[in-house]
Amino acid sequence: MSIPSFSIIQPTALRFGVGAVQGLPEVVRGLGGSKVFVVVDPGLVKAGLVEQVTAPLKAAGLPFIVYDQVTPEPGLTLADKGAKLAKKGGADCVVGMGGGSAMDVAKAISILLTNGGKAEDYLGLGKIKKPGLPKIMIPTTAGTGAEVTFTAVFINEKTNSKGGMNGDPLYPDVAILDPALTVSMPPQITATTGIDALTHAIEAFVSTQAHPLSDMYALQAIELISENLPLAYANGNNLEARANMLMGSLLGGKALATAGVGLVHAMAYPLGGMFGIPHGLANAVLLPYVVEYNLIGNPAKYAVVAEIMGHAEDGMSTREAAASVVDGLFSLNSDVGIPFSLDELDIPPAKIPEMARIALTVTRPVENNPRKPTLDEVIEVYENAFQSLGGE
Numbered sequence: 169m170s171i172p173s174f175s176i177i178q179p180t181a182l183r184f185g186v187g188a189v190q191g192l193p194e195v196v197r198g199l200g201g202s203k204v205f206v207v208v209d210p211g212l213v214k215a216g217l218v219e220q221v222t223a224p225l226k227a228a229g230l231p232f233i234v235y236d237q238v239t240p241e242p243g244l245t246l247a248d249k250g251a252k253l254a255k256k257g258g259a260d261c262v263v264g265m266g267g268g269s270a271m272d273v274a275k276a277i278s279i280l281l282t283n284g285g286k287a288e289d290y291l292g293l294g295k296i297k298k299p300g301l302p303k304i305m306i307p308t309t310a311g312t313g314a315e316v317t318f319t320a321v322f323i324n325e326k327t328n329s330k331g332g333m334n335g336d337p338l339y340p341d342v343a344i345l346d347p348a349l350t351v352s353m354p355p356q357i358t359a360t361t362g363i364d365a366l367t368h369a370i371e372a373f374v375s376t377q378a379h380p381l382s383d384m385y386a387l388q389a390i391e392l393i394s395e396n397l398p399l400a401y402a403n404g405n406n407l408e409a410r411a412n413m414l415m416g417s418l419l420g421g422k423a424l425a426t427a428g429v430g431l432v433h434a435m436a437y438p439l440g441g442m443f444g445i446p447h448g449l450a451n452a453v454l455l456p457y458v459v460e461y462n463l464i465g466n467p468a469k470y471a472v473v474a475e476i477m478g479h480a481e482d483g484m485s486t487r488e489a490a491a492s493v494v495d496g497l498f499s500l501n502s503d504v505g506i507p508f509s510l511d512e513l514d515i516p517p518a519k520i521p522e523m524a525r526i527a528l529t530v531t532r533p534v535e536n537n538p539r540k541p542t543l544d545e546v547i548e549v550y551e552n553a554f555q556s557l558g559g560e
């Protein structure tokens with residue numbers, strides 16, 4: 169028997185519901201904010217979605233600055249540039265609206281304004297000493313769960329590698345989850361961000377750091393996402409499916425915030441850092457291959473995942489039920505248009521050894537993984553994920 173040992177800090181207040189974004193001015197004022205720095209990507213401005221945030225601020229007489237330079241897989245300089253602009257503009261509150269990239273940049277800007285220095289100084293764990301400016305996250309994907317985590321991930325342009333800032337001051341003060349904001353998300357983004365959320369939940373569930381509270385979040389997330397992702401992909405206007413996905417993503421974020429993620433995330437890191445593959449897409453393609461490798465590390469828990477996802481059948485042994493998760497994930501990926509192999513992402517197989525070396529440097533997810541991978545094994549899992557190398 170194992171006795172759980174954990175500590176949980178989940179300071180982020182949640183506001184969930186259709187139209188919840190209308191409450192933003194009240195939230196800003198409640199946090200003592202009087203001038204808001206809004207961090208978004210240019211696509212959100214083009215789609216007119218940013219007005220969902222700026223209109224209520226305007227109506228409430230709250231001045232704001234929109235920083236719309238965020239790119240996918242953001243670099244550290246985006247945070248530094250944003251912090252400079254926010255300081256110049258006298259902002260005292262930061263809003264991150266969008267996917268993980270916008271939220272991560274917003275989280276970093278909030279701590280840079282109070283801690284000083286450069287974004288690069290805070291890569292790693294526990295380097296941030298002071299609380300940041302009040303920060304409010306408004307996800308428009310379902311998604312990264314970044315609205316409830318203490319991490320902000322960046323590309324270090326100097327080294328072309330991916331790295332995270334991790335620390336309690338990065339926890340958002342408030343997350344506003346409005347399913348109506350996710351309706352216009354195109355099917356492909358719905359799919360990749362949705363499988364990312366599923367990856368959080370599965371990896372947290374089988375993590376060596378898992379405990380009953382994280383399991384509770386993870387299991388509910390797995391159920392919500394596996395049921396609703398195909399529905400949201402098939403019809404983006406299905407508001408109930410969108411709401412269930414946003415809830416699933418939130419719960420996946422809560423699970424990972426306390427139990428961590430695993431080898432899928434570690435192996436996805438170099439795909440982002442070396443080739444600019446979006447985080448969700450990299451995770452989605454790798455997920456079934458890594459689960460196949462991981463099965464023997466915790467068959468009992470993978471069997472539970474099979475049951476929740478509806479793949480386990482009567483009379484199956486634990487091992488058989490666990491193995492059915494792999495096929496289930498391949499068919500879910502195929503339903504929502506995720507590429508079957510890394511060949512389709514134009515990743516050169518010659519880079520596998522370098523990718524594997526980098527993946528093993530992503531220490532926390534590797535340590536959380538239910539099976540302890542060697543370099544050769546990571547290479548083999550990457551090879552399996554290339555059809556051109558005779559994988560799967």
Ligand SMILES: [Fe+2]
Nearest residue numbers: 312364368447
């Ligand atoms: Fe992720």
